[in-house]
Amino acid sequence: MKAAVSTIKIVILITLIVTSVYQTSRLWFDDQSDPNLFYRVFSSSALENLEAMRDAGNLITPKQLGVYLGQPNLEYTVVKKGVTHYESLRNESIKILTMGLNKDYYIGTVDNLELLWGNQHTSIHLDFPLEQDIFARNLGIPLNAVNSIKSVETILIMPAFRNEIWLNIFLEDQVTGLYHHYQVPRSEIVISNDSLVYQLSNVIASGSKTSFISTLKNNIPYYSKHLLLPLPSENNRYHDPVFMRIPFLSNGVVNIPELDGYVSLYFDNPDIMKAIPLENEVRYVDGNVVVRYNIDGLLEYNRIVKENTASTSLTLALTVANQFIEQDSQRMPTEYFLKTYIQEAQRTVFYYDVGFNDYSFVLREEVKQKYGMSHAIEVTVSGDKVIKYRRILRQIDDMNPQNKTLQAKYEDVLDKVIVEAGTLDVEIDEMYLGYSWHMDKMEMSLHWVVHYDGIPHFYPVD
Amino acid sequence: MLKQFIKSCILFTVLMALSSFAAYAEPIEADKAVFGTFLNTFNLTEQNIEYANNKLEAGMTSQELSTVGTLKISNGFSRQVFSTFASDKSIVGQGQSGSVVGLMVYTVNSNQQKVIHSHAIKTLGASGMFSETINYAPSRTQYLVIAVKDNQNITRRIFEITTKAMETKLKLENIEIRFVSEEKQVNTSVESMYDWLRLKSNIEF
Structure with a gap:
C-alpha cells in the first residue's frame, strides 16, 4: 500500500517537474523554434520542415502554369503563383506525373496532338529543360519510365473527364x-x-482572365517549343514606367549606418562586424566572410570555406541557394525566378531574375557588361554552404498607377524580329513580357523580351 | 397527304421569302461607312458577302476551308455552317507579307438589314502572321467574312455561325450518353478517342 502511494507521488512529481521545465523554457525563449534544449523534443514540425526542404530544392516547379480552357474559349490562360488555384493545380499535376509516368503506360511519340484541343488540361513550363535522370530523380520515378526522352521542359496533363x-x-x-x-x-x-478536373473547372468559372495564345495549338512557325503568349486584354493592367533607386545611398555615397543593419544578416556574429569605407565601396570582413557593397548597388558576399571535394546533389544545392535568397529577401523584399544553373566540379551556380508583379527585370547587354553579371542574382553553392552571392540591389521608388492595359500584339513583334534578323528562318526560344532599363537609368518600362540567336532582344510593348 | 403537301408548300414559300430577303439585306445606317470601307478595300459588293452566294461544295476538308488565298488559317473551321458555344474566336494564320486580311462578323436584323458585330482589317508584316480575336453575337445566327487581298487576287470565304448559350451546353453535358461499351473504350487509341470526343459534342473545336 505504502509502496503504491509513493509510486503515485513519484509519478506526479516527475510530471510536475517536466511541465515546469517545459513552461519555463517557453517563457524564457518565447517560442519553440528558438534554439533551446527542448526544441527537438517538443517540435512536431520537424517532418514538415523536411517536406518544405524537399520542396525548396525541387526542380519540377513551373515557371509558367498554363490552363487550356477547352470549349468554348479554346485558348489558354496562365495561373500566376500566389493566385487561389495555383498551389492545388500544381500539386495535383505533379502527383499525377509521379504516379502516371510509368513505362507500362508509355505509348510512343505522337505527331497529331488534336486530342489535346478537345478538353481542358494544364501545360507546365519548367524553369529550364531537365535531363531525363534529373527529371526522374526529382519526380521520384524510375529512370526507365522516361527512357526514350532526352530532356523535358514542357508537360501537358489532360485528366479524364466524367466517364472517360x-x-x-x-x-x-x-x-x-x-x-x-x-x-x-x-x-x-x-x-x-478528379481533384485536377475540379480545379480546372474552378479556373474556368473564375472571372476575368487574360487569354494566352499557344504557339503549339496554332502551329505558329518561328518557335522552338511550346510557348504561351499573352493576347491584348482590357483586364490585364500594368505599371509603366516604374521608378527605382539604389538603396543605402545618400548623396552618392554609401550610407553606412543604414547598410549596417542589412549586412549584419550575412554574419554569424554581427557584433564584431565592422565597416571599412573605401572609394565607391564599403567592405565588411570577419573571420571567413567578406561583404562588399558599391555605389552602383552591387552586393557581393564571399565565404571562405575549405571546399568539399564531394559533389553536392543538385537538389541540395538548390535548397541551400533558395534558403539563402529567401533569408535575404526578408530584408530586401523581392520576387525571384530561377533561370538557369551551371555545375562545375563541386560548385553549382544558380542564376535568378528578380521581378515585380510576376514580370522579370531583364538585364540588357550594357547592364550585364557593367556589373559582369548575366542575371540580377548569382548564387554559388559548394557543399551545403553558399560561398558566393552577388546581387544587383534596386528598390522600387515610385511608379505610375496601374493604368495601362495590355495591348501586346505578339504578331507585330514577330514582324519586327523578322525584319531585324533579315530572314524568315528565325527560331525563337523564349518570348515573354518583362521590365528592362538602360544603363544608369532609374526607370524601367515593360518590354517584349525575345530570345533568339542565343541573346535576348527587346521590343517596346506599345 | 394533302396536309403534308400544304405544309411543304408553306415551308418552301417561307424559305424562298427568307432567301430573297437575305439577298437584298442592306447595312443599317450607322454601319454604312465601316461597311463601305470594308467592301472597298476588297473590291467587294454587298451580294459578294452574302452566305447564299458563297456556298461551297460539301466535302471540303477543313484544310481547304481554312485556306483563303495565300492565307493559311491554323485554327480554322471544319464546316462552312456550324453551331458553337464560344463567345469569341481567335483567328491565327500565316500569309504573304504585304497582303491585306479583313474579318467581319455581321448579323441580319428583323428589318433584314446587316448589322456589323465586329470587324478588323490588317496588312500583314514581315512575318506574315495574322492574329485577331473576333467576337460573336450571342445566341443567334451570324456571318463571318474572311477576305484576303494578295498581289491583285482577292479571295473571300463566308461562314454561317450560330452561337448557342452556355446554359444549353451545361444542360447537354449533364445528360449521360453512352456511345460505346466499356470493353471497346479500353482499346481506344488517340485518334479514335478524339473522334469520340467530337461525337460527344457535335460542334466546332
Whole structure:
C-alpha cells in the first residue's frame, strides 16, 4: 500500500517537474523554434520542415502554369503563383506525373496532338529543360519510365473527364521537339485526377482572365517549343514606367549606418562586424566572410570555406541557394525566378531574375557588361554552404498607377524580329513580357523580351 | 397527304421569302461607312458577302476551308455552317507579307438589314502572321467574312455561325450518353478517342 502511494507521488512529481521545465523554457525563449534544449523534443514540425526542404530544392516547379480552357474559349490562360488555384493545380499535376509516368503506360511519340484541343488540361513550363535522370530523380520515378526522352521542359496533363477511362500525359522532348504520350488508366489515380478536373473547372468559372495564345495549338512557325503568349486584354493592367533607386545611398555615397543593419544578416556574429569605407565601396570582413557593397548597388558576399571535394546533389544545392535568397529577401523584399544553373566540379551556380508583379527585370547587354553579371542574382553553392552571392540591389521608388492595359500584339513583334534578323528562318526560344532599363537609368518600362540567336532582344510593348 | 403537301408548300414559300430577303439585306445606317470601307478595300459588293452566294461544295476538308488565298488559317473551321458555344474566336494564320486580311462578323436584323458585330482589317508584316480575336453575337445566327487581298487576287470565304448559350451546353453535358461499351473504350487509341470526343459534342473545336 505504502509502496503504491509513493509510486503515485513519484509519478506526479516527475510530471510536475517536466511541465515546469517545459513552461519555463517557453517563457524564457518565447517560442519553440528558438534554439533551446527542448526544441527537438517538443517540435512536431520537424517532418514538415523536411517536406518544405524537399520542396525548396525541387526542380519540377513551373515557371509558367498554363490552363487550356477547352470549349468554348479554346485558348489558354496562365495561373500566376500566389493566385487561389495555383498551389492545388500544381500539386495535383505533379502527383499525377509521379504516379502516371510509368513505362507500362508509355505509348510512343505522337505527331497529331488534336486530342489535346478537345478538353481542358494544364501545360507546365519548367524553369529550364531537365535531363531525363534529373527529371526522374526529382519526380521520384524510375529512370526507365522516361527512357526514350532526352530532356523535358514542357508537360501537358489532360485528366479524364466524367466517364472517360484514360488520362493523358504528354512530355515535350526539348532536344528532339517530339511529344511523348502516356495514357494512364484513371482508376490508378482517381483522387488526383478528379481533384485536377475540379480545379480546372474552378479556373474556368473564375472571372476575368487574360487569354494566352499557344504557339503549339496554332502551329505558329518561328518557335522552338511550346510557348504561351499573352493576347491584348482590357483586364490585364500594368505599371509603366516604374521608378527605382539604389538603396543605402545618400548623396552618392554609401550610407553606412543604414547598410549596417542589412549586412549584419550575412554574419554569424554581427557584433564584431565592422565597416571599412573605401572609394565607391564599403567592405565588411570577419573571420571567413567578406561583404562588399558599391555605389552602383552591387552586393557581393564571399565565404571562405575549405571546399568539399564531394559533389553536392543538385537538389541540395538548390535548397541551400533558395534558403539563402529567401533569408535575404526578408530584408530586401523581392520576387525571384530561377533561370538557369551551371555545375562545375563541386560548385553549382544558380542564376535568378528578380521581378515585380510576376514580370522579370531583364538585364540588357550594357547592364550585364557593367556589373559582369548575366542575371540580377548569382548564387554559388559548394557543399551545403553558399560561398558566393552577388546581387544587383534596386528598390522600387515610385511608379505610375496601374493604368495601362495590355495591348501586346505578339504578331507585330514577330514582324519586327523578322525584319531585324533579315530572314524568315528565325527560331525563337523564349518570348515573354518583362521590365528592362538602360544603363544608369532609374526607370524601367515593360518590354517584349525575345530570345533568339542565343541573346535576348527587346521590343517596346506599345 | 394533302396536309403534308400544304405544309411543304408553306415551308418552301417561307424559305424562298427568307432567301430573297437575305439577298437584298442592306447595312443599317450607322454601319454604312465601316461597311463601305470594308467592301472597298476588297473590291467587294454587298451580294459578294452574302452566305447564299458563297456556298461551297460539301466535302471540303477543313484544310481547304481554312485556306483563303495565300492565307493559311491554323485554327480554322471544319464546316462552312456550324453551331458553337464560344463567345469569341481567335483567328491565327500565316500569309504573304504585304497582303491585306479583313474579318467581319455581321448579323441580319428583323428589318433584314446587316448589322456589323465586329470587324478588323490588317496588312500583314514581315512575318506574315495574322492574329485577331473576333467576337460573336450571342445566341443567334451570324456571318463571318474572311477576305484576303494578295498581289491583285482577292479571295473571300463566308461562314454561317450560330452561337448557342452556355446554359444549353451545361444542360447537354449533364445528360449521360453512352456511345460505346466499356470493353471497346479500353482499346481506344488517340485518334479514335478524339473522334469520340467530337461525337460527344457535335460542334466546332
